[in-house]
Amino acid sequence: EVQLLGSGGDLVQPGGSLRLSCAASGFTFSSYAMSWVRQAPGKGLEWVSSISAGGDSTHSADSVQGRFTISRDNSKNTLYLQMNSLRAEDTAVYYCAKPNYSNYKNAMDVWGQGTTVTVSS
Amino acid sequence: DIVMTQSPDSLAVSLGERATINCKSSQSVLYSSNSKNYLAWYQQKPGQPPKLLIYWASTRESGVPDRFSGSGSGTDFTLTISSLQAEDVAVYYCQQYYSIPITFGQGTRLEIK
Numbered sequence: 304e305v306q307l308l309g310s311g312g313d314l315v316q317p318g319g320s321l322r323l324s325c326a327a328s329g330f331t332f333s334s335y336a337m338s339w340v341r342q343a344p345g346k347g348l349e350w351v352s353s354i355s356a357g358g359d360s361t362h363s364a365d366s367v368q369g370r371f372t373i374s375r376d377n378s379k380n381t382l383y384l385q386m387n388s389l390r391a392e393d394t395a396v397y398y399c400a401k402p403n404y405s406n407y408k409n410a411m412d413v414w415g416q417g418t419t420v421t422v423s424s
Numbered sequence: 425d426i427v428m429t430q431s432p433d434s435l436a437v438s439l440g441e442r443a444t445i446n447c448k449s450s451q452s453v454l455y456s457s458n459s460k461n462y463l464a465w466y467q468q469k470p471g472q473p474p475k476l477l478i479y480w481a482s483t484r485e486s487g488v489p490d491r492f493s494g495s496g497s498g499t500d501f502t503l504t505i506s507s508l509q510a511e512d513v514a515v516y517y518c519q520q521y522y523s524i525p526i527t528f529g530q531g532t533r534l535e536i537k
Contacts, residue, residue: 338526340474348466348474348517350526362524398473403485408521410464410479417473 305329305413307399312418319389319422325382325399325415333357333377336407339384341395342417351397352384353407362407367393389422396420426450426520430529436537443505445532447518452498455522462522465494465503467514468531474517478503510536 311323325337339351352363352373361373372385382399396417402409427450437443453462461481466474476485478494481501491506505512513536518529 347531348468348519348528350528353524353526364525403476403479407526408462410476410485410519410521411466411474412476412479412485414473414475 305401307401307413307415309397309399309415309418312397312420314421314423315389316424317390317422321386321389321420323384323386323397323399323418323420325384327380327382327401330401330413332375332380335401335405337373337375337382338400338402338407338411339373339382340398340400340411340414341393342398343392343395346395349395354382355407356405386420389420391422394420394422425525426453426523426527428518428520428527428529430516430518430532432532433530434533434535436535437505437508438537439510440507441537443508443512443534445503445516445518445534447496447501447503447529449499449501449520453520453522454498461497461501462520463494463496463501464519464521465492466517466519467512468517469514477516505534508534508536 306328308326338353354361354373370388374383399415400411401413403412429448431446463481465478468474482494515531
């Protein structure tokens, strides 16, 4: 079964840091780009960042550029999101997602269950 | 950035009736080299991650009931549920994956009348 298991969400103070992880199973992780998408409480979906299958190319939303870094370890089948200089507006459920074909310019057919990040003092 | 605008924001439809959700992109998401529209539709129920329903604007994802269909091209798209079932109550999102940043519509809440 294809599965994504996100973890690492927590309550953190403004200005703090957090690293999210997403463990993949049931598919050849190293063959697929991966993305993070977030959803603030009661709000819609917002794309955060994407990384190519090999990890050599990344893209991020302007709202997180320079603060968040997406990375992956294909030997561990794991996707990461390093989040620095966190702000209250980063409070959201963070989903990792897999495209239905190899690169990120595709629809997202598998989603993690979500991990919750709360930024508050 | 490509802005995705859905209409209506909310919709109430009787069981067994047709539900139609529209999505308009601020620029074309049709890639001329392969004639594909880089447009997807998702369903999200409370407390769950989004579920892919439709991709390439009109291709139904495996396992999605055939009462769900997608249509449109260029900048104007439609998700149609031909006969609404109780389990279809959810929020629906369109998404363009034509260019970075990937963008979603604001969502349409579908309820039973």
